[in-house]
Amino acid sequence: MEMMSPDQLTTLGHPQRLALFRLLMRRYPDRVPAGELALAMGVKASTMSTYLAALLRCGLVRQDRSGTSLLYSIQMASVRQMFDFLFIDCCRGRPELCLSTSPGADPMSDRIYNVLFICVGNSARSIFAESILRSLGGGRFNAYSAGTRPYSELNPFAMQVLDDKRHDTSMLRSKNVSEFAGPDAPRMDFVFTVCDQAANEECPAWEGQPISGHWGMPDPVKAEGTDAQKALAFQQAYGALSRRIQAFTALSIDNLDRVALQGAVDEIGRSETGAPA
Structure with a gap:
């Protein structure tokens, strides 16, 4: 060495x-x-x-x-x-x-995993990711989303995309990340930031040492132009997240150790995100 x-x-x-x-x-x-x-x-x-x-x-x-x-x-x-x-x-x-003896340091096991997606406003990208994982997860994941500074309402363009893709939006709401930091909150196995600004912010250490990843991408809320051009930006963000989550759900999580799993999550973060769905 x-x-x-x-x-x-x-x-x-x-x-x-x-x-x-x-x-x-x-x-x-x-x-x-x-x-x-x-x-x-x-x-x-x-x-x-x-x-x-x-x-x-x-x-x-x-x-x-x-x-x-x-x-x-x-x-x-x-x-x-x-x-x-x-x-x-x-x-x-x-x-x-020197290794932690907390439960989160144990190898991944055959169970349902809790996954949290974070962006700043929790009105579009993290909401997309939560909805997509619920659809693609095959019952293996509990999907959540939150914002570091959440908006009071979900973005209407984002909601239209989810409706068009036939997601169930009845349970969606904008939430502060603090909801998932309390003693009664579900313990996360994976925490992903899906915007650069959220990753830039200092968050409290998560209980249980979840696998973390940064899947940053452009904010469709900032898209300018006609309504059609704005809608396209939301479609592109949805498509980019869908491809990454498809790759994530294809991982053999139960068979990978933490080092290999972290490497796989990081590799997904490097994937191309520019093409529309």
């Missing part, structure tokens, strides 16, 4: 650099512009450049160029190497000493 760089722990010992690292982990596998990161953290562009440079130097973050833009993402191989060192070396060759 390769040694971990001591600079990595030193770099993450700074509160704001740690916050940036955690933000990029929530956005993984996205590649994010520095300006968006600075806006999400409320810091100046020059300050963000300094934080990113430190994470780049110690190998925890990678930089890619797209045209004239520089994009940043987690260097997952290096992160895994760091965690391997901490578990194997610092846990005296017995990583089980």
Whole structure:
């Protein structure tokens, strides 16, 4: 096993650099512009450049160029190497000493899984995902959705798409994510953010260590133009989520360990989302 760089722990010992690292982990596998990161953290562009440079130097973050833009993402191989060192070396060759003993750390079993989809408004994308999983899940999943700052009403264009696709919308409502954080809330097995803004926000740690994934996509609510053009944006968002959820429901969840399952969820997040349904 390769040694971990001591600079990595030193770099993450700074509160704001740690916050940036955690933000990029929530956005993984996205590649994010520095300006968006600075806006999400409320810091100046020059300050963000300094934080990113430190994470780049110690190998925890990678930089890619797209045209004239520089994009940043987690260097997952290096992160895994760091965690391997901490578990194997610092846990005296017995990583089980350092692993959580909470029920959520147990291997997946043959049962019904609870899945939560989060976006900011909980009026379109997360509502789509909840409805699609209920239809495609074959009784293997309980699907939920919530928003970090939910709207009071569901988007009418979104509701029209769901009606056209013959989903049962009678139980749908806009909900705050706090409803799923209390002691009486169902314990989640999977938590997915389906918009970048929700992933940018710091949420409380979930009980039971659910598998998490970021499936960000454009917000159809922000579409401009005629009603037909707006409706098309909602159709495209529905189609993108439908393809991802089809891939998710096809996974052999009962037969995959947490590492393999997390990798599969991340790979679904990299899938193409642009074509309409």
